[in-house]
Amino acid sequence: MEAFNFATSLDLTELSVHVRIDRLDGNQKPVPYSVLLRRPDLRHRASITNPHFELYVTAQIWADSKPLTVPVQTAYKSFKNARVWNEWLQLPVTYSNLPASAQLAITVWDLSPAEDNDSNLHAVPFGGSTIPLFDKDNTLQKGRQRCRVHRFKAADGLTGSTTPWVIPQARRSRKAQLVEDTVDEQVTEMQRLEELLKKQEMGDLPTNTWLDGLVYKKMMKIRNEALKAEAIALNRQSNANGKNGDGVGKDEQELFYLEVEFPRFDHAVVFTDVEYPPPPVSDLRLPAEADVRLRPPPEVSFGPDIDIDGVGYGDADAGRLIKIYDPEIGRRINPAEDKHRELMRSQQTDSLDRDRKPNVHVRDKLNLLMAKGPLEEITSHERDDIWKFRYFLLRDKRALTKFVKCVNWKNPREARQAAPLLDKWAEIDVDDALELLGPHFDHPVVRSYAVERLKKADDEELQLYLLQLVQALKYEAPGEGDDSSLARFLVTRAANSFALGNFFHWYLMVEISDFSTDQEPEHRDLFAKVEYDFMVELEKTPEGVETRNSFRRQGELLTVLAKISKDVRFGGGDRPTKLARLKKALGDPKNELINFEPLPLPLDPSVYITGIYAEDCNVLKSSLLPMVLNFKTTTDTKYPIIFKTGDDLRQDQLVIQIITLMDRLLRKENLDLKLTPYRILATSTSAGAFQFVPSMSIAAACQKHKGSLLAYLRANNPDDSAPLGVRKEAMDTYIKSCAGYCVITYLLGVGDRHLDNLLLAPDGRFFHVDFGYILGRDPKPFAPQMKLCREMIEGMGGSQHANYLAFKSYAFTAWSTLRKSSNLLLNLFALMQGANIPDIKVEREGSVGKVRERMWLGRSEGEAEVLFERLIEESMGDWKAGVIDWAHEFVQTYWRK
CATH class of the missing domain: 2.60.40.150 (C2 domain)
Structure with a gap:
């Protein structure tokens, strides 16, 4: 061949x-x-x-x-x-x-x-x-x-x-075939001569000048005759x-x-298409495969007797999905706009942009742009304006995150131009620094800049964001996670602060122990590497060996308590039998729980415990049978905790952390709403402990005092000279705490609210527990957006009393104050998008949007006040909430032991 x-x-x-x-x-x-x-x-x-x-x-x-x-x-x-x-x-x-x-x-x-x-x-x-x-x-x-x-x-x-x-050629009848044979011969001869002429022109046949001239004249004569004959045949066919x-x-x-x-070319020219490099399926950080698994995939049926693989399929294969590669799915940036922006910026020079000043119209547009929140999109035209006036915006700290968003950090030329400007920018706030550590910023320069800003925060403030900063390690660029600036910063700070190191250690241990399908193996390896680096860094400090020993002893204590909790939970018998089993296990010398060397309590490392009071314990009436334990402390006081197995407390831990942060934000505005952010710590994916606050559920208080919460307050804080017979300080505490928790639980979308998880302390502090449903999820239908039941209002003296007006005033002030810190709260939830928390896994990116919706950021202060007051009135008069409480009480009374 x-x-x-x-x-x-x-x-x-x-x-x-x-x-x-x-x-x-x-x-x-x-x-x-x-x-x-x-x-x-x-x-x-x-x-x-x-x-x-x-x-x-x-x-x-x-x-x-x-x-x-x-x-x-x-x-x-x-x-x-x-x-x-x-x-x-x-x-x-x-x-x-x-x-x-x-x-x-x-x-x-x-x-x-x-x-x-x-x-x-x-x-x-x-x-x-x-x-x-x-x-x-x-x-x-x-x-x-x-x-x-x-x-x-x-x-x-x-x-x-x-x-x-x-x-x-059309198919012809036999008669027409006989008539046109002569025509076909003439046309065939003409085509034969034309093929020979082509070969001669291509150099395949030799040339002879005088002979070729004679042949060409003869060929033209044959061609004309053939054309005439073919035209006659064509007219016969047309009839x-x-x-x-x-x-x-x-x-x-x-x-x-x-x-x-x-x-004519020396060789044949074959068509070849341009082979572009395959574009990325997405330039977004896609959710893990486990995230998609929570929602049932759509069913695709191919119909009977359809063979899609060439081998057929049975009933077991029916309904599988057809995956089609679409490079445009998930693209955050239009490629055409991206190319246009690159061409425009390549023509601009720093020397011209340094002196560029916006006119009045553009300045107003930039001011509106700077007011946008972290979740609001920036259009391509706005990106161009930010880049064009980047030197003018250097003095505005709000503009830095917007500037980072408008830079294509994958373009080396743009990255080289943008990186030096970060150090010249006005110092940003902590909430902006947290935004730069989110999932959409993976460039090492940007994340290092955010870490430099976090270095100026003290240990107390850093502890408020530590839970999110640990999760932010997942968003490090590939290859940067093992030795990222964020990891080095957290390891160094945690090694030099025992309280910070205590929580850092346990946050990492929980992530390392998460072997569920929702935790990526590479993330588990990353957390293990950071924990190893933390232990190595501890050895370099004077108290490092002692600190590592304390962490080891904490782990041993929690392991023993988890074993006892499982024995009590899965052992037979009624509650008295289980309580006796618990007391016996706590007093067993083999477990060494009665007395031991002083040990920082994992839940609160500022408290040193020396043992457990074996006789002063209890088993709560709940499906998971949590244990109430009283620890001995070095100050001869009791520290009660509730230890629980069989439940992942990371969601409750997140809610309490946010409540603690909100309490701090409110106190900075001189608004102390007497919140009770009790301590909570998840020690594994199925165990944890939280601080026990002596209190009584509203259901129990109303049952004890014949349906009156006011009677409970009056019994614990009597004052005949005060209005309603309740001591003024206790009533103020009750009103403020009701207002604070109504606002906070509304913003966080806390669901499954009934009278058994609304607690009231003797001094009047009202608070919520059990945060199994957040971000708008609720197992009960027709649940109100804000939990403001009839019993709570009755405790204030009724809706006509002045206390109720004070409650609404406190509630709106708290909501308005927290609304001003929306960027910080939204960025914290954005950092938790990759966390293995049930109500965040349902819709990871949508979880942040649900918090944003409840802040009504697009409304003015006046509009928000009217809407918020309407929300309170609707929640107060919601008869469906009363039916839900009645149904829950019925189940508790008649169907559970």
């Missing part, structure tokens, strides 16, 4: 498409006078006036039924004996840019003084032909080509062209179907061929 040498169309990058218009062959019949009388305009047509009058030709490339270029045309030329142009036309496109479906539409135009209705030109179509530039083997056409001209039609480049260059498209030639159709020539 001979070797096939070829070139690709992509190799012809600088060569434009060329075609030579050679000659028009055919016999034109004179128009009868009867037709000219009916059509006077035909008298002025050039081809009718003189069979050899001038015609001109246009050529245009089409592809996929659309024009690819503008048409080009031959020069006007007078003919004597034959219509021969012999003119090369250059089309404005290169061979490398041709698609495989490219076609050349060639139209021969007849001059006419009358304007054509279709083309709006002083010319009408003499005929047209459409020839593909690549043959059926995707090889570029070359050399001489003979194209059939379709009379009175302009060539169209449609995929199913009505003016094809070759007409396939005299009346006039053609222009009313010319009633009894006979005219047959014309246009000869064109394409450039």
Whole structure:
């Protein structure tokens, strides 16, 4: 087999498409006078006036039924004996840019003084032909080509062209076959001679000047005879179907061929498409596969007897998904806009931008842009404005996060321009620094800048954000996680602060112990590496060995307590039997729980415990049977905790951390709402402890005091001289705490609120427990947005009392204050998007939006006040909430032991 040498169309990058218009062959019949009388305009047509009058030709490339270029045309030329142009036309496109479906539409135009209705030109179509530039083997056409001209039609480049260059032979009857054998012989001979002429032109046959001249004359004679014979046969096939498209030639159709020539190359040119590098499926950080698993996938049925794999499938395979690669899914940036921005910024220079100042209109736009929250999108035009006036915005600390968003950090040139500006920018707040550590910022320069800002926070403030900072380690760029600036910062600070190190250690241990499918193995390895680095760093400090020993002893204590909790929980018997088993296990010398060396309590490392009071314990009446334990402390006081197994407390831990932060934000505004952010710590994915606050549920208090919460307050804080008979300090504490928790639980969307998880301490402090449902999720239908039940209002003296007005005032002030810190709260939830927390896993990115919706950030202060007051009134009068409380109480009383 001979070797096939070829070139690709992509190799012809600088060569434009060329075609030579050679000659028009055919016999034109004179128009009868009867037709000219009916059509006077035909008298002025050039081809009718003189069979050899001038015609001109246009050529245009089409592809996929659309024009690819503008048409080009031959020069006007007078003919004597034959219509021969012999003119090369250059089309404005290169061979490398041709698609495989490219076609050349060639139209021969007849001059006419009358304007054509279709083309709006002083010319009408003499005929047209459409020839593909690549043959059926995707090889570029070359050399001489003979194209059939379709009379009175302009060539169209449609995929199913009505003016094809070759007409396939129709199936003919036996009688017609016998009549046309002679015609076929003449046409075949003409085609044979044309093929020989092509070979000679390609150099495959030798040339002989004088002999070739004689042969060429003979060939032209044969061609003319063949054209006449073919035209006669064509008219016989048409069976005299009346006039053609222009009313010319009633009894006979005219047959014309246009000869064109394409450039010849040394080798065949084969079509080759451009192979672009595969774009990323997404430039967003997609959720883990486990996140999608929470929602049932859509069912896809292929129908009966459909074989999609070539091997068939049974019922077990039915309903599987078809995954189609779509590179545009998940793209945050339009590629065209991204390219436009890159071109525009490449033309701008720092020297010009340094002195650029916005006008009044642009300054107002920038101010509105700076007021946008962290979740609001920045349009491409806004990105351009920020980049253009970046030097002007250096003094505005709010603009830094917006500037970082408008930079394409994957572009080395933009990154080199933007990085030095970060150090010159006005110092940002902590909430902005937290935003730069989120999932959408993975460039090391940006994250290092955010860490530098966090270094200025003290240990107490850093502890408020520590839970989120540990989760932020997941968002480090690939290859940076093992030695990232954030990891080094946390390890160093935790090693030099025992309280910070205590919580850092346990936050990491919980993530390391998470072997669920929702925790990525690489994240688990990352946390293990950070914990190892933390232990190594501890050894460099003076108290490092002692600190590591304390962590080891804490782990041993929690392991023993977890074992005892499981024995109590899964052991047989009623509650008294389980309580006896608990007391026996606590007092067993093997467990060494009665007395031990002073040990920092994992829940509160500022407290040193020395043992457990074995007899002073309890087993709560709950499905998981949590244990109430009283620890001995070095100050001879009791520290009660509740230890629980079988439940993941990380969601409760997150809510309490946010409540603690909100309490601090309110206190900074001199608003102490007497909140009770009790301590809580998840020690593994199925165990944890939280501080026990002596209190009573509202359900129990109302049952004890005949349905009156006011009677409970009066019994614990009597004062006959005070309004309602309750000590003023206790009533103020109750009103403020009710207002604070109503606002906080509304913002966090805490669900499953009933009278058993609303607690009240003897000094009047009201607080919530059990945060199994947050962010708007609730197991009960028709749950109110804010839990403000009838019993709570009755404890204030009723809705007509002045205390109720004070409650609404405190509530709105608290909500308005927290609303001003929306950026900080939203950024903290954004950092928790990757956490393995049930109500965040349901909709990771949507979880932040749910908090934002409840802040009504798009409303003015006045509008918000009206809406918030309406929310309180609707929650107070919600009869559905009362039905839910009654149903819950019914279940608790009659269906649970």
